[in-house]
Amino acid sequence: MPFCEVIVDIANANVDRLFTYRVPEGMLLQIGMRVLVPFGPRSIEGIVLSFKEEAGMEIARVRSIKQPLDDYPALLPEIILLARDMAAQAHCPLAATLRLMLPSQMRGGRIRAKTEKAARLLISGDTLLEAREKETRSPKRRLLIDLLSDGDLHPLSELKKLVRSPLPALNKLVETGIAELKDLEVLRSPYAGMDHSEKDPVLTFGQDEVLGEIGPALQKGSGAFLLHGVTGSGKTEVYIRAVRECLKMGKTAIVLVPEIVLTPQMISWFRGRFGNVAAVLHSRLSAGEQYDEWRRIRRGDAKVVIGARSAVFAPVQKPGIIIVDEEHEQSYLSERTPQYDARRVAQSRAQRENAVLLLASATPSILSFAMAEKGDMMLLEMPDRVNGRALPNVTVVDMREELRLGNKSMFSHQLLTGLEECMRSGQQAMLFVNRRGYAPSVVCRKCGHVLHCAQCDVAYTWHQMDKRLHCHYCRVNVPMPDGCPECGGGYLKALGVGTQRVEEEVKRLYPNVGVVRMDVDTTSGKDAHRTLLSRFRTGEARIMVGTQMIAKGLDFPQVTLVAAILADLSVNMPDFRAPERTFQLLTQLAGRAGRADAPGEVIIQTYKPEHYAIAASATQDYRSFFRTEFARRRRDLYPPFTLLVRLLCQAKEAQTAVEVSVKLYELIKQEMALHPLLSKRVLFVRQDESPIKRIMGQYRAQVFLKLLNHKDADEIIAHLNTLAGMDWPCDVTLEINPASLA
Ligand code: ADP
Ligand code: ZN
Numbered sequence: 001m002p003f004c005e006v007i008v009d010i011a012n013a014n015v016d017r018l019f020t021y022r023v024p025e026g027m028l029l030q031i032g033m034r035v036l037v038p039f040g041p042r043s044i045e046g047i048v049l050s051f052k053e054e055a056g057m058e059i060a061r062v063r064s065i066k067q068p069l070d071d072y073p074a075l076l077p078e079i080i081l082l083a084r085d086m087a088a089q090a091h092c093p094l095a096a097t098l099r100l101m102l103p104s105q106m107r108g109g110r111i112r113a114k115t116e117k118a119a120r121l122l123i124s125g126d127t128l129l130e131a132r133e134k135e136t137r138s139p140k141r142r143l144l145i146d147l148l149s150d151g152d153l154h155p156l157s158e159l160k161k162l163v164r165s166p167l168p169a170l171n172k173l174v175e176t177g178i179a180e181l182k183d184l185e186v187l188r189s190p191y192a193g194m195d196h197s198e199k200d201p202v203l204t205f206g207q208d209e210v211l212g213e214i215g216p217a218l219q220k221g222s223g224a225f226l227l228h229g230v231t232g233s234g235k236t237e238v239y240i241r242a243v244r245e246c247l248k249m250g251k252t253a254i255v256l257v258p259e260i261v262l263t264p265q266m267i268s269w270f271r272g273r274f275g276n277v278a279a280v281l282h283s284r285l286s287a288g289e290q291y292d293e294w295r296r297i298r299r300g301d302a303k304v305v306i307g308a309r310s311a312v313f314a315p316v317q318k319p320g321i322i323i324v325d326e327e328h329e330q331s332y333l334s335e336r337t338p339q340y341d342a343r344r345v346a347q348s349r350a351q352r353e354n355a356v357l358l359l360a361s362a363t364p365s366i367l368s369f370a371m372a373e374k375g376d377m378m379l380l381e382m383p384d385r386v387n388g389r390a391l392p393n394v395t396v397v398d399m400r401e402e403l404r405l406g407n408k409s410m411f412s413h414q415l416l417t418g419l420e421e422c423m424r425s426g427q428q429a430m431l432f433v434n435r436r437g438y439a440p441s442v443v444c445r446k447c448g449h450v451l452h453c454a455q456c457d458v459a460y461t462w463h464q465m466d467k468r469l470h471c472h473y474c475r476v477n478v479p480m481p482d483g484c485p486e487c488g489g490g491y492l493k494a495l496g497v498g499t500q501r502v503e504e505e506v507k508r509l510y511p512n513v514g515v516v517r518m519d520v521d522t523t524s525g526k527d528a529h530r531t532l533l534s535r536f537r538t539g540e541a542r543i544m545v546g547t548q549m550i551a552k553g554l555d556f557p558q559v560t561l562v563a564a565i566l567a568d569l570s571v572n573m574p575d576f577r578a579p580e581r582t583f584q585l586l587t588q589l590a591g592r593a594g595r596a597d598a599p600g601e602v603i604i605q606t607y608k609p610e611h612y613a614i615a616a617s618a619t620q621d622y623r624s625f626f627r628t629e630f631a632r633r634r635r636d637l638y639p640p641f642t643l644l645v646r647l648l649c650q651a652k653e654a655q656t657a658v659e660v661s662v663k664l665y666e667l668i669k670q671e672m673a674l675h676p677l678l679s680k681r682v683l684f685v686r687q688d689e690s691p692i693k694r695i696m697g698q699y700r701a702q703v704f705l706k707l708l709n710h711k712d713a714d715e716i717i718a719h720l721n722t723l724a725g726m727d728w729p730c731d732v733t734l735e736i737n738p739a740s741l742a
Contacts, residue, residue: 002022002023002053002055003020003021003022003023003051003052003053003054003055003062004020004021004023004029004048004049004050004051004052004065005018005019005020005021005048005049005050005051005052006018006019006020006021006035006037006046006047006048006049006065007019007046007047007049007094007095007098008037008039008044008045008046008095009044009045009046009047009095009098009099009107010039010044010093010095011092011093011095011096011099012093012095013093013725015093015095016093016094016095018049018050019037019039019046020052020055020056020062021035021037021062021063021064021065022055022062022063022064022065023051023064023065024064024065027065027067027068028068029048029051029065029068030048030072030073031048031049031050031051031073031077031080032047032048032049032073032074032075032076032077032079032080033047033048033068033069033070033072033073033074034046034047034068034069034070034074034102034106035047035048035065035066035067035068035069036065036066036067036068036069037063037065037066038063038064038066043066045069045107045108047074047075047080047098048073049080072298074102074106074298074315075098075101075102075315076315076317078349078352078353079101079313079315080098080101081352082101082313082345082348082349082352083097083098083100083101084097085348086100086338086340086345087338089714090337090338090339090340091717091718091721091734092337092338096337096338097338100310100313100338100340101313101315102294103287103290103291103294105287105288105290105291106291114185114186114288114292115183115184115185115186116155116156116157116183116184116186117155117156117181117182117183117184118153118154118155118156118181118182118183118184119144119148119153119154119156119159119170119173119179119180119181119182120148120151120152120153120154120179120180120182121145121148121149121151121178121179122177122178122179122180123178124151128145128149131145131178132145132146138169138172140163140166140169141169141172141173143162143163144159144163144166144169144170144173144179145173145178147159147162147163148179153182153184155184155186156170200273201237203237203241204233204234204382204384204386204387205384206229206233206234206381206382206383206384207234207237207238207241207382210227210229210238210380210381210382211238211241211242213225213378213380214238214242214245214321214356214358214380215242215245217356218242218245218246218249218320218321218356219249221320221354221355221356222351222354222356223356223357223378224347224350224356224357224359224376224377224378225356225357225358225359225377225378225379225380226327226359226360226364226368226369226371226372226377226378226379226380227358227359227360227361227380227381227382228360228361228362228364228369228379228380228381228382228622229360229361229362229380229381229382229383230362230382230383230384230385230391230591230620231362231385231391231587231588231590231591231592231595232385232386232389232391232555232591232595233362233382233383233384233385233386234382234385234386235325235360235382236266236269236325238360238382239255239323239325239358239360240269240270240273242321242323242356242358243255243270243274243304243321243323244273244274245320246319246320246321247274247277247303247304249320250318251303251318251319251320251321251355252303252304252305252316252317252318252319252320253303253304253305253316253319253320253321253322253323254304254305254307254311254312254314254316254319254321254322254323254346255270255304255305255306255307255311255323255325256307256308256309256311256312256322256323256324256325256332256342256346257306257307257308257325257326257553258308258309258325258326258329258331258332258552258553265533265553265554265555266306266325266553267280267306270304270306274304276301276302277301277302277303277304278302278304278305278306279293279296279297279302279304279305279306279314280293280305280306280307281293281294281297281305281306281307281308281310281311281314282307282308282311283308283310284526286526294314294315297314297315297316298315300317303316308331309331309332309334309342310334310342312342312345312346312349313345318353319349319350319353319355320355320356321350321355321356321357321358322346322349322350322355322356322357322358323358323360324342324343324346324357324358324359324360325360325361325553326360326361326552326553326588327343327359327360327361327364327365327368328361328363328364328365328368328580328584329552330581330739333738333739335738335739335740337733339735339736339738343359343368346359357377359377362587362588362591362622363583363584363587363588363622364622365580366580366626366629366630366633366640367639367640369626370630370640385595389594389595389596389597390594390599391590391591391594391620392562392590392591392593392594392599392600392601392602393599393600393601393602394590394602394603394604394617394618394619394620395414395601395602395603395604395618396604396606396609396614396615396618397412397414397415397603397604397605397606397609398606398607398609399412399566399605399606399607400607409505410497410501410502410505410565410566411505411565412603412605414603415563415603415605418561418563418601418603419509419543419561419563421561422560422561422601423510423513423542423543425560427542427558427559427560427561427598428536428539428542428543428544428556428558428559428560428561429542429543429544429559429560429561429562429563430543430544430545430546430550430556430559430561430562430563430589430592430593431502431506431543431544431545431546431562431563431565432546432547432548432550432551432562432563432564432565432589433497433498433499433502433545433546433547433565433566434547434548434565434566434569434570435461435496435497435498435499435547435569436461436472436498436499436500436519436520436521436547437461437462437463437470437472437498437499437500437521438461438462438463438464438465438494438498438500438501438504439461439462439494439495439496439497439498439501440459440461440495440496440497440498441459441460441461441462441494441495441496442459442460442462442469442480442492442493442494442495443492443493443495444484444486444487444489444491444492444493445489445491445492445493446484446487446489446491447484447486447487447489449484449485449486449487451469451481451485451492453471453473453474453476454476454478455471455474455476455694455695455696455697456471456473456474456692456694456695456696456697457692457693457694457695458471458472458473458692458695460478461498462480462494462498463477463500463521464500464501464504465500465521467479467480468480473692473695473696474695474696480492497565497566499517499519499545499546499547500517502545502565503515503517503545506543506545510543513541513542513543514535514540514541514542514543515541515542515543515544515545516532516535516536516541516543516544516545516546517532517544517545517546518532518533518544518545518546518547518549518550519546519547519549520547523549533554536556537556539558548585550589550592551585551588551589551592552588553588554592555595556592556595557595557596558596558598559592559593559594559595559600560593560594560598560599560600560601561593561600561601561602561603562589562590562592562593562600562601562602562603563602563603563604563605564586564589564603564604564605564606565605566605566606566607567582567586567604567605567606567608567614568606568607568608570582570585571606571608571611571613571614574691574741575740575741576633576636576638576639576644578613579611579612579613579629579632580613580629582611582613582614582617583613583616583617583625583629586604586613586614586617587617587620587622589602590602590617590620604617604618612625612628613625613629616628637683637706639709639737640709641708641709642683642706642707642708642709643706643707643708643709643713643717643736643737644704644705644706644707644736644737644738644741645704645705645706645707645717645720645734645735645736646690646702646703646704646705646734646735646738646741647661647664647702647703647720647723647724647732647733647734647735648690648700648701648702648732648733648734648735649661649664649700649701649702649703649728649730649731649732650698650699650700650730650731650733651698651699651729651730651731652697652698652699653699654693654694654699654701656699656729656730657698657699657700657701657730658689658699658701660701660728660729660730660732661687661701661702661703662687664687664703664723664724664732665685665686665687665703667723668682668685668703668705668720668723669685671719672685677712678716680708681707681708681710681712681713681716682705682706682707682708682716683706683707683708684705684706685703685704685705685706686703686704687701687702687703687704688701688702688704689701689702690702690741690742691741691742692742695742698731705720717734717736720734721734
């Protein structure tokens with residue numbers, strides 16, 4: 001067809017429509033292909049979304065496609081539909097959601113396939129034999145002809161292993177028309193060499209039962225499940241078997257995992273069982289690796305994809321199952337625009353492409369569990385650990401009591417005893433601290449002033465490693481001032497406990513024991529987290545100190561003691577999800593202990609032992625926590641009963657942000673007065689500063705609404721989105737149930 005419709009790669013509402021272009025004679029295009037098009041005075045990347053015979057009214061202005069950017073459609077039709085759905089739901093331009101579907105390196109042509117020279121014979125049969133006979137003077141050329149006689153392309157690197165400097169001889173063969181040299185794509189595979197085949201264990205009763213439900217759904221090509229399996233119940237084995245079932249049916253699979261830190265373990269499990277058929281997608285891979293893994297999937301060479309949230313967009317064809325491991329994790333919510341929730345995307349993708357959806361966790365999110373209770377998903381349970389191992393014994397230690405007894409240290413008496421016992425018996429321990437750095441705040445002892453980042457409304461964290469003050473929001477760091485900037489007093493004191501401080505204390509107590517610290521600071525290098533984990537796995541290190549990243553998914557059989565140094569930080573967060581997150585964090589953390597034969601002990605230190613989230617994690621009773629929390633959400637009108645919507649205004653000047661938010665607030669109030677439906681659905685609306693008033697020099701003010709979770713909420717949100725999109729003198733973003741209310 002002579003014309004096509006293209007969406008250009010500009011995420012702006014003004015150009016959020018299809019533009020018609022002429023397809024030059026002889027250019028082969030397909031729907032979903034990336035193309036370069038003239039746009040105004042520039043050339044821009046775009047994606048072909050449809051073809052048509054006529055250009056209609058636009059004919060006079062129609063310009064021609066410049067060139068295709070790849071020789072295959074980068075986007076599958078189902079993926080385009082997914083992008084359209086998401087754009088409609090997030091009320092954002094299609095170009096913005098389409099961007100999510102491609103490796104970012106592909107845009108702007110910043111990355112190319114890596115190639116190497118490869119040789120192939122152009123002759124065969126008798127001609128080949130003749131040519132070989134003629135090469136009497138060069139045994140090297142003869143050998144090369146023999147090596148290439150299968151007619152396949154052989155990379156130069158392979159030939160070099162068999163023939164010393166083969167290039168001149170090859171060139172000669174090329175000159176005489178016997179062989180050709182071509183560029184062959186080389187894939188940069190990050191996990192090559194990690195394969196090892198492992199045998200299947202005999203399934204436990206629980207695994208067998210659960211798979212008995214999933215199997216028929218896979219055959220049918222539909223079904224949504226929530227698997228509630230306690231820590232150590234063997235959920236991974238369930239994933240592996242279900243994925244294998246899909247492969248047998250000629251289908252593919254996606255496994256989403258929350259954190260980079262647990263992926264090496266998950267990846268080695270999957271690679272061990274599926275080998276090269278498994279591909280890995282996450283942001284820690286180099287640009288080239290990401291791009292190559294993506295292409296391996298797109299070509300159909302890799303049929304199982306393991307990755308972080310954006311792997312839900314992986315270009316697999318015919319997915320049979322989409323699995324979301326540790327589905328309660330916050331990292332499935334993307335906070336960058338366009339916002340999305342990978343679990344909900346997985347759900348709609350599974351539905352459209354006839355795949356089964358499997359969400360799994362030891363501590364399901366309140367929202368997912370409520371959906372299962374309502375019957376929107378089928379609840380599957382694995383209440384027992386593999387081989388009937390007991391769940392660890394959890395003790396909550398009241399730190400107020402410790403203080404009263406004169407213990408001012410960060411370790412309670414009980415923890416010190418436990419650690420001593422653990423070290424003496426040659427086992428391993430994990431100590432969890434909510435904060436990285438040395439101390440979460442620095443305070444003037446004379447006037448009480450807390451040192452704040454100059455650009456953010458956030459207290460500095462003291463880092464002992466580089467002896468500087470760090471802002472964990474904007475990542476700036478500065479030296480400690482000589483005196484208090486407020487009163488000039490010279491008594492600045494670092495307060496509270498961070499990972500570095502715990503590490504220091506542990507090293508003081510056990511100078512001869514290896515300690516690894518895992519937090520953002522120690523794991524930012526490319527292979528850093530793998531190295532640290534392996535030091536712990538081999539037993540070279542026996543104590544691990546870390547932030548949230550150690551609470552999840554890790555499986556170390558020698559760990560018998562796990563402790564939370566201070567659980568309060570998490571409960572005290574000003575967020576309606578604080579109890580849920582605390583319960584999840586502590587229960588997951590507890591699950592790291594006693595995974596093999598030796599029983600596990602867990603110690604939770606807190607100043608608030610009576611808080612229901614902390615008490616429930618001590619008994620590890622999910623259902624009782626769910627009931628209490630769900631009742632509280634209903635009573636206080638929190639999600640899922642309501643939707644929290646915020647219009648966040650950010651500006652260089654405080655006044656601008658506040659003015660815009662006040663105007664928005666007034667507009668909404670006016671409309672509520674006019675439309676009775678609106679005032680019925682909006683439970684409250686308020687204008688204020690956001691909890692963190694300034695981040696990276698941007699002042700933040702907000703309008704905050706609570707909407708009844710009702711069928712017409714979407715209509716109201718669409719309308720609020722229009723208000724946000726008006727021509728304001730500052731940046732206005734609309735967030736629905738944002739992951740962070742900061
Ligand atoms: P979960 O993710 O539910 O916490 P894992 O999948 O990490 O649990 O499994 C816990 C441990 O049990 C792992 O070391 C795993 O290899 C082992 N395991 C799982 N299933 C079986 C089985 N059927 N037989 C023996 N060991 C198993
Ligand atoms: Zn800052």
